Amino acid sequence: MKKDIYIRISKSLQETLLIGKKIGKSIEQGTVICLSGDLGSGKTALVQGIAKGLSVPEKYYITSPTYNIINQYPGKIPLFHADLYRINNSYELEDIGFYEILNSENIVAIEWAEKLKNEISSDRIDIHMQILDDTSRKITIKLYKENLIDLKEL
Numbered sequence: 001m002k003k004d005i006y007i008r009i010s011k012s013l014q015e016t017l018l019i020g021k022k023i024g025k026s027i028e029q030g031t032v033i034c035l036s037g038d039l040g041s042g043k044t045a046l047v048q049g050i051a052k053g054l055s056v057p058e059k060y061y062i063t064s065p066t067y068n069i070i071n072q073y074p075g076k077i078p079l080f081h082a083d084l085y086r087i088n089n090s091y092e093l094e095d096i097g098f099y100e101i102l103n104s105e106n107i108v109a110i111e112w113a114e115k116l117k118n119e120i121s122s123d124r125i126d127i128h129m130q131i132l133d134d135t136s137r138k139i140t141i142k143l144y145k146e147n148l149i150d151l152k153e154l
């Protein structure tokens with residue numbers, strides 16, 4: 001299948017939050033967002049924006065779920081935010097019910113998703129964040145199926 005690829009330069013944290021918000025507003029139910037990129041490239045910042053777009057209440061402050069691996073937030077569509085940085089094998093993920101969550105109608109955003117890429121279905125968006133300098137990030141978005149988000153809105 002031809003994949004839609006969209007590239008965008010963000011010049012500030014605020015811009016990344018806004019791009020995330022627009023993604024969250026238009027995203028289809030059941031979409032998995034696979035985030036990759038260096039430490040500090042803005043994966044969590046983008047998820048904070050996505051949460052805004054999904055109307056996750058302000059009282060939830062989203063941080064990398066490095067120690068508990070996955071966090072859940074209520075929103076227009078429930079948002080699950082996972083960080084696989086410390087995961088060593090898929091059994092650890094089975095234990096916490098990760099695969100059931102993946103195959104749900106929720107939105108699942110996964111940092112360090114490259115650790116399990118091939119196990120993820122076609123309702124998937126890959127987002128790669130690259131550090132250009134202190135305040136600039138190159139954001140590459142790849143859609144595996146049309147219309148998972150509205151690219152025109154970004």
Ligand SMILES: Nc1ncnc2c1ncn2[C@@H]1O[C@H](COP(=O)(O)OP(=O)(O)OP(=O)(O)O)[C@@H](O)[C@H]1O
Nearest residue numbers: 010011012013016039040041042043044045064135
């Ligand atoms: N254009 C930008 N977009 C996003 N973050 C930016 C930008 N410019 C600077 N920053 C800074 O980069 C950092 C991004 O941190 P964030 O926790 O989102 O990264 P991360 O990719 O989730 O890292 P980790 O792999 O450690 O979880 C923040 O300190 C933020 O202020």
Ligand SMILES: [Mg+2]
Nearest residue numbers: 043044064111
């Ligand atoms: Mg993070």
